[in-house]
Amino acid sequence: MIQNPILTGFHPDPSICRVGDDYYVATSTFEWFPGVMIYHSKDLKNWRLVSRPLNRISQLNMTGNPDSGGVWAPCLSYADGMFWLIYSDIKIVEGAWKDGHNYLVTCNEIDGEWSEPVYLNSAGFDPSLFHGEDGKKYLLNMVWDYRPNKHSFNGIALQEYDHAQKKLVGKSEIIFTGSELGLTEAPHLYQIDGYYYLLTAEGGTKYEHAATLARSKDLTGPYELHPKNPILSSWGNPLHPLQKAGHGSMVQTQDGQWYLAHLMARPIHRLGKKITEERGYCPLGRETAIQKMEWENGWPIVTNGPLPSTEVEAPNLPEVKWEQSFTGKDLFEGKELLPCYQTLRIPFSDELGEIKDGTLRLFGRESLGSRFTQSHVARRWQDFSFDAETVVSFSPDSFMQAAGLVCYYNTATWVSLQITWCEKKGRVLQLLSSDRGNVAVDGESIPLPDEAEFVYLRTAVREDMFTFTYSLDGQTYEKLAPSYSSYKLSDDYVNGGGFFTGAFVGMHCQDTSGNRSTATFTSFSYNPVYEDKHMHIKSMEKQGTV
Known part of the structure; x- marks a missing residue:
């Protein structure tokens, strides 16, 4: 079948x-x-x-x-x-x-x-x-x-x-x-x-x-x-x-x-x-x-x-399974992104970044609201429940610079857990969201210690909600408030069905100061939580909705 x-x-x-x-x-x-x-x-x-x-x-x-x-x-x-x-x-x-x-x-x-x-x-x-x-x-x-x-x-x-x-x-x-x-x-x-x-x-x-x-x-x-x-x-x-x-x-x-x-x-x-x-x-x-x-x-x-x-019912043909899988941890090797990754509107080139020494280096360009030159590499949400994580090194010196992990629908609707800078706290971790174009900083920005070169950023998507956590050592994670509604990253919410894509999760770097600051990502992982991609149907059958 x-x-x-x-x-x-x-x-x-x-x-x-x-x-x-x-x-x-x-x-x-x-x-x-x-x-x-x-x-x-x-x-x-x-x-x-x-x-x-x-x-x-x-x-x-x-x-x-x-x-x-x-x-x-x-x-x-x-x-x-x-x-x-x-x-x-x-x-x-x-x-x-x-x-x-x-x-x-x-x-x-x-x-x-x-x-x-x-x-x-x-x-x-x-x-x-x-x-x-x-x-x-x-x-x-x-x-x-x-x-x-x-x-x-x-x-x-x-x-x-x-x-x-x-x-x-x-x-x-x-x-x-x-x-x-x-x-x-x-x-x-x-x-x-x-x-x-x-x-x-x-x-x-x-x-x-x-x-x-x-x-x-x-x-x-x-x-x-x-x-x-x-x-x-x-x-x-x-x-x-x-x-x-x-x-x-x-x-x-x-x-x-x-x-x-x-x-x-x-x-x-x-x-x-x-x-x-x-x-x-x-x-x-x-x-x-x-x-x-x-x-x-x-x-x-x-x-x-x-x-x-x-x-x-499948046709009467020999079954041929493929080993290709775009789940688990991706390490950045060679010079090309894995084919599960895409960029917005323009190809991945040295204008946006490079793969070097086993890392993905993104050069700060325009904002997540831009329709022109976003330094943004992402992949599709393909499961109702999954964990995605990246590890990033970024040293901004201006509020105009930011890099991190983003759950994205389009230029008007997204949530970014990012490293940026503010006048009172210096380098900070910040949750920034855009809800149909209404941009807000959610919760308190968290100061990052100077010795914390790499920061682990994770999102946990669980059916109708998703949350963000972070770690400075890859062992102990702190949860950030608030939680977000998954339904907002959909055609049906953004414009009543007038748009036609789907939710993505990925890495981004912006720098509107013009200095093209560099964010270095050492890995990216995507791990479904269901035992297979059809567990949602089995779940519904148990509830009697199918």
Whole structure:
């Protein structure tokens, strides 16, 4: 059996494809760099991270991008002996425009160096590439309409792409305007047994989210709606552990079975403590799950759907487990960060820091509220309960300098346990938080003795709360007040679901004095508290909520 989710923590908008005996899933990364995460599996059950393809500024320049801008909904496919990756770079997230630019990159090997991007259009987001049986290729994307008297989701457009010319050709044509659920996006097109099947996401990527299907004998339509739409949605069951189910793509196995990879999210209040809203908050962000499909009267349906299943029958394939693990203590070796780490908007370079002598050295740059040059290295929250710790040496001489451990959602909402300086106490340990942009020093700043070169900083996340502790010797830890609510580091809290990422934990260094003071981190550890990543489901079963 396959346990859902298959990719825990912030991994939304999955695009799945098969190449021979290998399966690949690409997910969105928004403002986090490198752009796009690609995972590999042999059995649809065990997955490993194999590529972060957009790793150069020439491919993805997000400097100044807003929170939850950047890479939306990549589409990964394989044809003509190579991989094709379509993605958006969204420059505006609020207001009448999106200014989202759609690009294509290619590569012969999934973990190779991907090409320079081909610009396609800026008509709308969620682009995908359809490879027709006749050899022609077509770009699909939802069309964004900024006009005040129009609905902003204008339908799904289709336009031919000529790779020899590296540009779109012919006329763009709206082929589908959606069902009554509205907000039609995320198109993926499949040519099966004489029909074109168009899979879309509808209802908005909050709790009302859904996956819907339509089909046509002709590429350009008209498309008839699936008689059992939506084929996937959690909206009808607020107690279900996998909420927000929708936005997905389909894949066929070697022996003809079909599966649907899709996004979903897990509210923390289903662990037994309701927060403030009926369906709760999702600090882990939108994750990736998979469902088995079957065919009924010429239509694909989700087995036991439309509710997503927490446990799914795996295909009849040999199980292949990977040794890759991003838990435990990370020591900084070589010159590259481990692939579980990301930076904000720009790549990790000597502008932000370096790995030297077994340490990560971060150079103080802009604040945690900056959309330009943050010296900030972090990884996803992937468990409801975990401990994360780092060891840092930092000697500030100004309040403008700070470095430490941060739990982060976006530029407006985060909590930092950091070493800084104040006029009355000198070098101090401080809890600084930003709650939707309201910045506060929480509790008393603690003076640090001169002989304490290294300080151990730890956060303990326990489902709906997280706390911070520190140590000067790595043995005895002191707890700091206050405790913080995990739900505040979620889409649902920050902007009522208007943002699209998830909580991160990591290391940062800022210096607005211009001196670029250096913080030296000797290690970083991330350790789940559950015995495995699916204990939350077992916990809910004991409570009778599943």
